[in-house]
Amino acid sequence: MRRVFLHIFLVTPLIPALLWSEIAHAANLNDGNTAWVLTSTALVLFMTLPGLALFYAGLVQSKNVLSVMMHCFSIACLVSVLWLIVGYSFAFGEGNSLFGGLAKVFLSGVSKETLSGDIPETVFFTFQMTFAIITPCLIVGAFPERMKFSAVLIFSGLWLLLVYAPVTHWVWGGGWLSEMGVMDFAGGLVVHATAGASALLLASMLGPRKDFPSGLKPPHNPGLSMIGAAMLWIGWFGFNAGSALAADVSAGMAMLVTHIAAATASLVWMMIEWIKFGKPSLIGIITGMVAGLATITPASGYVGPLGGICIGILGGLLCYWAVGLVKSKLSIDDSLDVFAVHGVGGIAGTLLASVFGATVFGGGGLPEGATIGSQLGIQSIGVVATVLWSLAFTFLIVKLTSAIVGLRVSNDEITQGLDVSTHGESGYNL
Amino acid sequence: MRRVFLHIFLVTPLIPALLWSEIAHAANLNDGNTAWVLTSTALVLFMTLPGLALFYAGLVQSKNVLSVMMHCFSIACLVSVLWLIVGYSFAFGEGNSLFGGLAKVFLSGVSKETLSGDIPETVFFTFQMTFAIITPCLIVGAFPERMKFSAVLIFSGLWLLLVYAPVTHWVWGGGWLSEMGVMDFAGGLVVHATAGASALLLASMLGPRKDFPSGLKPPHNPGLSMIGAAMLWIGWFGFNAGSALAADVSAGMAMLVTHIAAATASLVWMMIEWIKFGKPSLIGIITGMVAGLATITPASGYVGPLGGICIGILGGLLCYWAVGLVKSKLSIDDSLDVFAVHGVGGIAGTLLASVFGATVFGGGGLPEGATIGSQLGIQSIGVVATVLWSLAFTFLIVKLTSAIVGLRVSNDEITQGLDVSTHGESGYNL
Amino acid sequence: MRRVFLHIFLVTPLIPALLWSEIAHAANLNDGNTAWVLTSTALVLFMTLPGLALFYAGLVQSKNVLSVMMHCFSIACLVSVLWLIVGYSFAFGEGNSLFGGLAKVFLSGVSKETLSGDIPETVFFTFQMTFAIITPCLIVGAFPERMKFSAVLIFSGLWLLLVYAPVTHWVWGGGWLSEMGVMDFAGGLVVHATAGASALLLASMLGPRKDFPSGLKPPHNPGLSMIGAAMLWIGWFGFNAGSALAADVSAGMAMLVTHIAAATASLVWMMIEWIKFGKPSLIGIITGMVAGLATITPASGYVGPLGGICIGILGGLLCYWAVGLVKSKLSIDDSLDVFAVHGVGGIAGTLLASVFGATVFGGGGLPEGATIGSQLGIQSIGVVATVLWSLAFTFLIVKLTSAIVGLRVSNDEITQGLDVSTHGESGYNL
Amino acid sequence: MKLVMAIIKPSKLDAVREALTDLGVQGLTVSEVKGFGRQKGQTEIYRGAEYQIEFVPKIRVDIVIDDPDLDRVIETIRSVANTDKIGDGKIFVLEVSEAMRIRTGETGANAL
Amino acid sequence: MKLVMAIIKPSKLDAVREALTDLGVQGLTVSEVKGFGRQKGQTEIYRGAEYQIEFVPKIRVDIVIDDPDLDRVIETIRSVANTDKIGDGKIFVLEVSEAMRIRTGETGANAL
Amino acid sequence: MKLVMAIIKPSKLDAVREALTDLGVQGLTVSEVKGFGRQKGQTEIYRGAEYQIEFVPKIRVDIVIDDPDLDRVIETIRSVANTDKIGDGKIFVLEVSEAMRIRTGETGANAL
Numbered sequence A, B, C: 001m002r003r004v005f006l007h008i009f010l011v012t013p014l015i016p017a018l019l020w021s022e023i024a025h026a027a028n029l030n031d032g033n034t035a036w037v038l039t040s041t042a043l044v045l046f047m048t049l050p051g052l053a054l055f056y057a058g059l060v061q062s063k064n065v066l067s068v069m070m071h072c073f074s075i076a077c078l079v080s081v082l083w084l085i086v087g088y089s090f091a092f093g094e095g096n097s098l099f100g101g102l103a104k105v106f107l108s109g110v111s112k113e114t115l116s117g118d119i120p121e122t123v124f125f126t127f128q129m130t131f132a133i134i135t136p137c138l139i140v141g142a143f144p145e146r147m148k149f150s151a152v153l154i155f156s157g158l159w160l161l162l163v164y165a166p167v168t169h170w171v172w173g174g175g176w177l178s179e180m181g182v183m184d185f186a187g188g189l190v191v192h193a194t195a196g197a198s199a200l201l202l203a204s205m206l207g208p209r210k211d212f213p214s215g216l217k218p219p220h221n222p223g224l225s226m227i228g229a230a231m232l233w234i235g236w237f238g239f240n241a242g243s244a245l246a247a248d249v250s251a252g253m254a255m256l257v258t259h260i261a262a263a264t265a266s267l268v269w270m271m272i273e274w275i276k277f278g279k280p281s282l283i284g285i286i287t288g289m290v291a292g293l294a295t296i297t298p299a300s301g302y303v304g305p306l307g308g309i310c311i312g313i314l315g316g317l318l319c320y321w322a323v324g325l326v327k328s329k330l331s332i333d334d335s336l337d338v339f340a341v342h343g344v345g346g347i348a349g350t351l352l353a354s355v356f357g358a359t360v361f362g363g364g365g366l367p368e369g370a371t372i373g374s375q376l377g378i379q380s381i382g383v384v385a386t387v388l389w390s391l392a393f394t395f396l397i398v399k400l401t402s403a404i405v406g407l408r409v410s411n412d413e414i415t416q417g418l419d420v421s422t423h424g425e426s427g428y429n430l
Numbered sequence D, E, F: 001m002k003l004v005m006a007i008i009k010p011s012k013l014d015a016v017r018e019a020l021t022d023l024g025v026q027g028l029t030v031s032e033v034k035g036f037g038r039q040k041g042q043t044e045i046y047r048g049a050e051y052q053i054e055f056v057p058k059i060r061v062d063i064v065i066d067d068p069d070l071d072r073v074i075e076t077i078r079s080v081a082n083t084d085k086i087g088d089g090k091i092f093v094l095e096v097s098e099a100m101r102i103r104t105g106e107t108g109a110n111a112l
């Protein structure tokens, strides 16, 4: 605790650093902010690899554990290359209000020295790439244990370009939603609503796992999922607080409310299970955590601690309810609940941002001139547009993929497990 | 994505932040330091989730693996919420020299823009929260495989408020120990001595595992513990070097000596086992690592490389000896050796800080006017006060918890394992 | 290692950074840069513990899983202590152009306040230590499941001092290779070529596993290897972008090209397997990832996105080919392909740096006056010198180790597995 | 009494269990085994090298029944576990001279 | 000789082993099995959905003994493994026609 | 027909399988078991405390064969699995009254 220390030794080494930061300011690149965004980039990649891969892998049967990891890993690689070639340009090129265009294809016009704000554009590019990676990987939870590997890759690649990149442009790339003043700090619309809506549709087009809904086997390794969940939590600090693109007061508050929402939603889910079934489960508490994090994401830069708690509570309740709804009412085998947790959470958070972002609820304030009501309208337009676009293009992409390579592996391969039948290896040779 | 935002709404929710960043600049927000403390916060949370959870989970039987993870995860969530509501205020409110008071309850009076030193107070709050999380989680090692889940939560919540928060106030919150000049850089007293002493008492009040001491089964998954241990090591960089609250020379030296002490103590433990039993074990070397890290913690901001080595050696030797003492002599089933490793290490390190902190032993120097002897006196007072307070309140809390819900699950539930009996799930469905 | 570079090429791609760093020098400690190098240090340690330990542990048989972890963990500890005592001095002492000398033994002359560039020298020391740790740990992949534990430690300790430290001095410590202008941003020569060449020789002197090549068992836990691989990827951000020793434009581009090369090489390896065997495997894609990362390492500070892609493709192809070569043609049981992946990757990347570093291929430019051809010559000298030195001293150290304690455990111990026979514990008690 | 020891494909376990329950079988015991026979294990390829997996995962179901039930039990298992593919498995029958229910001490057919 | 095949609760393994050792039994072989019988497996609930676990973990102990020891062995197992709860398990006895100790080639009761 | 049940050291499995195949045995079934006998389990030490591992990992090989092959099979297993060290294991022989190949319905020696 140097803080305490300072009281003891009055002369400190920090003075030169202060002067220095003046100079840095003049020269535009801010090294403190750059350091934080570099770190956040590592944290967000960590969410997918190995975080999300483990979270999902623990939930499936042991004969499909490697296939789920393979999905996440290969999508991450594919998206990275596509992002460099065209994705980034589609999302962050000047373009028009609908589409970023081709100006930044293969980072053309961006040199090592180009800045984006006060950090290098290369850093902004890589940071954004980690968001582009995790979003299609979230959808993996909709189709495990039965989808063809070639279809997974084709779907994910097209989805990145036709759903993710455009919506990102609308919201963060200067497109029409951002012009309208939509608030989405770290991806309630861009990441969670797109992935959630698309997951639900894909799952229903693909059809359920062989033994759905009765006859399903419990998660083969909840501990593995816990490891993944914990990594998601840690990485989410980079996701939300990194979205401030600076090591500043915004980042600080974003990290705080992110953490509080995660903790609150975890407890909510745990209590529901405890009361309903008498057994609070590890799978339950970590699912609550993801629900809380997805819900706070769009609001994380706007709300205060009170907002964090309330959003955590609402996120936990709503997503719990949605899980049951999809499984029992809709009977769609969105196997690992991508829509119920990410979709519902992301949408709820986007709407709630306009409530808890208001100063009256302890938030940092809505955009000038906006009221809670007016902002709620804008947020709703964002939600509707994002969901419709995601559904429409997911439909097209799935049809196309189905036509090219087909969607499902054979029943024999399902029985054998995708690890052996598709990837030629087995998860546990203990 | 603030960058994009800036181009679009010239006046928007971020305005306060914008203005603020001007002010902050004036008021000295240091972005490099903020970046490092944000990073350290992530690192310290990583120590608990999943680090400590894995470290402990690998050491128990496979039928209790999830329950241990659940303990760590749920305590982390509970503590986070309590910390926001009252814990932080108890610890870091102005208050008096014994108690922080209620002024900062629910962060009242702290806005996004408030600074603590040259970093945002929100960042200081969250960083400190990660310490508040890990400390009661350390105690999980005292009671696995037999304690009631409701008792775990009640105990941990009360313990945070009645033991952790007050002691933190004394040492880091401007309380009487800090006034007296006690040296505890990153938590030898605050974290390790409180947790260690409380763990020992709790274990003895709770009673041993069913087959203690003969008939115990070996750790079910030492590799899992190794993963956790490695994460603890990495995270400890944030714990100790982050406690400098700056990316400065103090942080640099703290990281260096932390690393060296961990490495040295690991080798010491390995050599003891090699010589005594002919078989240096993985469990052994990682236990040595934790011992070294716990011991260097209070001293990490004061000592030099020589101090790091010596503290590593002494930490390894003392904790090894203490493990045998508790198990064979005291016959207390402090199952995963919380007291022997954290308690003994934290106390030893607190005392050794006054020795190796002295310039003559390569340290950065003791507080002005202090000699090794005088400082050792102050450190000893710190140790005695912390241990007595911890024991007294742990005793009361355990009695209270026992009265409300009882402490132990039934023998049948123990036999079945807590995973199935309490949480309704099983760890490995391979 | 920009620091060394600065002394050598006064006008180069790095000029902006240079000027910058001059100013910084005047202004002393830079907190943003320090924050990033502190973070990078944690990231690079994370690569070894638990990253590399898991990557390797998943590839062996379940009866040797702990022994591999133990190798990595104990080597990390041993190297840390040796690095403090003499290693750092051997590598970064002033010395002469061949050897760093003894001036910085036990960090003598380095105080808490000493700077190295614009960061504390303690931070530079610890950052470099994490490189010194991972390099001998890479060699663990050459000898698992059969080498004596005492021999592992003796070999690794001597190897650090006689191979790693001198080569580091040549390349980054102001030695003859750096004087000659060799380009090795983050360790193609220093880390990967030394480890790879030594691994091959050691493997052939040690002899193969009992059932090599027919009769080998498949990796016991590919998922564990995936976790390790993902951690390597994340940590490599610190390895390569941290080697800029600043949170600046160099770090930004280094992270970008590192990521792209990893993703590209992963896809290349996946496609080869898919085409050749019909089954793209998880082990395959993560091996490709390591190949891409090893290959980009020396070039990561010099090339642009195009270079990243090309190096990724070439790295994937070359290493895939080399794996087959070593196993089938040379029949050397370099069990986990250290030479084929790290050695070949590191050497290829070192040579390719002179191609894709050139502005014509989108790089940041070669050192003043150098052409691709001339630089290729220098790089080749670097490769030859590094490889020959590594082979010569590895030969001597292996002979010496063999004379002192012998190299192999008995066949009975091999059959029983090293976990039980050497370390007295078992990996999975499920 | 007879011990019917059936080696079947893992994917057939649930179907076999259900069919036997329908038949009135009160209990059975299952173990995970590895089989070697006409059906060969798959070949796994790691980093280009082939690893021959000699054994195929199978499930062994042990059912102790009273003599009169033997034919029906065998026939039921056969019909449910059959996929007409190599590796469907075997049914072996052994004589059991005694059976006891631990809880009650009942013996003979009553113990089943 | 007889093969005594006892299906017991996992928590009773150590007690059974000790009791048999006290009785003079020289060796036994243990496998982890899953049982299906009157005792039903637990229901696990994940994210609100119920998963029925059909099988209960059991331990199978195989002991080959000489004929005269049969009754004592059965009685010992029964008394130690009994908890009076459903699912305590079964003891089955089969005839063994031959036994050999691999190390020495001894056969019959000498091999046990 | 006979069921040959061999408890052997895990490291001998491959050799036994190969020798039996050479002998013309068409199939066998393998399970991982834990043995208790003259050979004691190792002692593991964690943090200075001793943990006695009572059981030793063994492999159980079940082979059903036609009567005339019995002696050759036993002799082969014995010679291959023997290391002259305690714990090499046992071979037990039981009578099999019936065998059926699920795929074809063949019975008796034809089913093997």
Ligand SMILES: Nc1ncnc2c1ncn2[C@@H]1O[C@H](COP(=O)(O)OP(=O)(O)O)[C@@H](O)[C@H]1O
Pocket: D007, D034, D035, D036, D037, D038, D039, D040, D056, D058, D085, D086, D087, D088, D089, D090, F026, F027, F028, F029, F030, F062, F063, F064, F065, F101, F102, F103, F112
């Ligand atoms: N003689 C035998 N003794 C014991 N188990 C056998 C024997 N023959 C076959 N098995 C078991 O039956 C399984 C199926 O046998 P296999 O020859 O592959 O196919 P099929 O029964 O369709 O001819 C094997 O994997 C093995 O577990």
Ligand SMILES: Nc1ncnc2c1ncn2[C@@H]1O[C@H](COP(=O)(O)OP(=O)(O)O)[C@@H](O)[C@H]1O
Pocket: D026, D027, D028, D029, D030, D062, D063, D064, D065, D101, D102, D103, D112, E007, E034, E035, E036, E037, E038, E039, E040, E056, E058, E085, E086, E087, E088, E089, E090
């Ligand atoms: N007919 C049977 N054949 C083989 N195993 C049986 C049979 N009946 C029961 N078992 C085994 O015995 C165990 C206990 O039987 P169960 O019916 O649950 O309780 P109980 O023996 O107390 O009546 C089962 O889990 C199963 O493993």
Ligand SMILES: Nc1ncnc2c1ncn2[C@@H]1O[C@H](COP(=O)(O)OP(=O)(O)O)[C@@H](O)[C@H]1O
Pocket: E026, E027, E028, E029, E030, E062, E063, E064, E065, E101, E102, E103, E112, F007, F034, F035, F036, F037, F038, F039, F040, F056, F058, F085, F086, F087, F088, F089, F090
């Ligand atoms: N009476 C028995 N019944 C069943 N299995 C036995 C019996 N005796 C020994 N075994 C099995 O044989 C293995 C080897 O026996 P052990 O007494 O250790 O060595 P050896 O056979 O060389 O005398 C044991 O681990 C156990 O699995």
